Amino acid sequence: MDDIFCKIIRKEIPKEFIYESENLVVFPDINPSADTHLLIIPKKHLGGIQDLTKENKDLLVEIYSVVNMLVKQYNLSGNLYRVVVNGGKAQHVPHLHFHLLGGVWKKFI
Ligand code: AMP
Secondary structure, three states: OOOHHHHHHOOOOOOOOOEEOOOEEEEEOOOOOEEEEEEEEEOOOOOOHHHOOHHHHHHHHHHHHHHHHHHHHOOOOOOOEEEEOOOHHHOOOOOOOEEEEEEEEOOOO
């Protein structure tokens, strides 16, 4: 696929990852909406929530265990934080991704 996240995952566009596993990458959002704004992205191309099936059960468990790790790493648990998945017209990159936002909000996403 040709979306920007696929290109980053294939390393056609350079990007420093905060975390990488066989199935996921994590890097900061280029245009942060909060003090902490990380993107948790499956390497496998899924367009969005609408493409998830029961086959993706393990992937979803891995995503939330990485969110758990990041919440601890970024000391967000005593703070305000949120996990956001945009869809439909609210989604700008057509590749499933989870936003982890924490601290002071700069704008609505
Ligand atoms: P969404 O509207 O949920 O699809 O969000 C896409 C997010 O990807 C936006 O918050 C963008 O700022 C972010 N984004 C787009 N291109 C890049 C990039 N090259 N590196 C990091 N974040 C990006």
